[in-house]
Amino acid sequence: MSAPWLAPGQIVAGRFSVKALIAHGELAATYQAVLAPARDVVLKVFSPTVLASPAGAAAFDRVAAMNQGLAPDSTLPVLERAIDPTTSAPILVTPLSIHPSLAELVRLCPLSVAEAASAAASAARALDVAHGTHRLHHALKPTNVFFGPGPAYVAHLMDFGMTALRDAVGLVDTEALDWLAPEQQAQRQAGVAADVYALALLVYFSIAGRALPRGVDAAALAARAREDGVVWSPAFEAVLAHALSPSPAARYPTAGAFAAALLEAAPDSA
Numbered sequence: 001m002s003a004p005w006l007a008p009g010q011i012v013a014g015r016f017s018v019k020a021l022i023a024h025g026e027l028a029a030t031y032q033a034v035l036a037p038a039r040d041v042v043l044k045v046f047s048p049t050v051l052a053s054p055a056g057a058a059a060f061d062r063v064a065a066m067n068q069g070l071a072p073d074s075t076l077p078v079l080e081r082a083i084d085p086t087t088s089a090p091i092l093v094t095p096l097s098i099h100p101s102l103a104e105l106v107r108l109c110p111l112s113v114a115e116a117a118s119a120a121a122s123a124a125r126a127l128d129v130a131h132g133t134h135r136l137h138h139a140l141k142p143t144n145v146f147f148g149p150g151p152a153y154v155a156h157l158m159d160f161g162m163t164a165l166r167d168a169v170g171l172v173d174t175e176a177l178d179w180l181a182p183e184q185q186a187q188r189q190a191g192v193a194a195d196v197y198a199l200a201l202l203v204y205f206s207i208a209g210r211a212l213p214r215g216v217d218a219a220a221l222a223a224r225a226r227e228d229g230v231v232w233s234p235a236f237e238a239v240l241a242h243a244l245s246p247s248p249a250a251r252y253p254t255a256g257a258f259a260a261a262l263l264e265a266a267p268d269s270a
Contacts, residue, residue: 003029003047004087013082013091016043023143027162027171032096040096041079048088050169059168060090063161066135067092074126076146076158094158099149102206103142110209113232117259117266119153120203124259126157127195131254138190139163140198141179142205178211182246185214193248196258200243203262207232216244235265 003024010018015035022030028046035041050056070077072095082091102119105111111119123145127137139162148154163176163184181197183190204212204221208228216224218241225237239261245251252258 002026004045004084004089005029006031006045012043012045012086013084015082016041016093018043027166027169035093042076042094042096044092044094045084045087046090046092047169048090050165051088051090053169056165056169059165063165064092066161067094067158070135070160071126071129074129074154074156075160076156097146097156099146099154099156101143102145102147102202105147106142106206106209111206112267113207113236114267115150115153116203116206117236117262118151119147119155119206120199120262121259122147122153122155123157123199123202124255126155127199127255130157130160131192131195135160136190136192137161137195137198138184139176139179140195140202141176142202145202178214181248182215183248191248192254193251196243196251196255197248199255199258200240203240203243204230212244215246217241217246218244233265233267236262239265 003026005024006012006018008018008020012018012033016033019032019034022032026047028044031043031045033041033043046060050060064078064081067078076094076097079093079095082093084091130137137157137160139159144157144159146156163180166176177185179198179201181190181194184194201212208230210228212224221241221244222237243251243258252261
């Protein structure tokens with residue numbers, strides 16, 4: 001299984017002119033493209049084998065539907081779906097973010113504890129809105145969360161439900177596993193708590209500049225923070241450890257509750 005490789009200038013689905021490759025993987029490749037008249041968009045171009053099985057086709061339909069109609073002030077929703085006649089690849093079209101992803105932000109400079117709490121609060125608001133419409137993300141990672149400038153760090157999320165699509169086509173994405181809750185890795189039923197866990201992983205990444213190892217517990221969190229030179233209060237560490245509990249029932253009940261606890265434990269200056 002491999003997503004199509006497209007060259008700059010190549011026309012996709014008869015309407016989109018490829019500008020540049022953003023990322024390439026087995027399941028999908030992401031391209032910046034132009035939709036006339038001079039409107040930049042993002043194309044997520046999937047491997048044609050996604051539609052080869054009933055399970056894959058049904059999962060693709062669910063992902064497309066889940067990402068359509070999302071709030072544009074806090075997400076990058078799917079604008080349309082298409083199939084490229086040349087490659088037979090299914091495509092999802094989203095707006096191009098004018099702001100950097102968390103991965104790009106951290107590559108420039110990790111966030112302070114206060115900045116990370118502010119960014120997490122914005123992402124939590126977006127998650128709570130989506131959860132209120134029965135949309136669980138379950139695929140949060142540094143490359144699909146985008147932030148505006150501080151101190152507000154307004155968040156925009158994309159790629160809701162992408163892990164379920166990978167599972168449906170039998171693809172194990174080792175990079176994505178680093179950002180999944182334990183119950184997702186064990187392929188048990190997951191809910192809101194899985195997104196809370198993933199958001200906690202992103203908070204650590206935003207401060208430390210690298211991901212936590214899988215299955216981290218409170219003791220391992222403290223040891224890894226010391227190793228990474230992270231300095232925060234015991235109260236902040238306790239909030240993060242609570243959100244990273246291996247038991248979903250032991251975590252915060254909502255992303256907003258987790259973010260509120262983070263903000264309370266973070267320094268006042270952001």
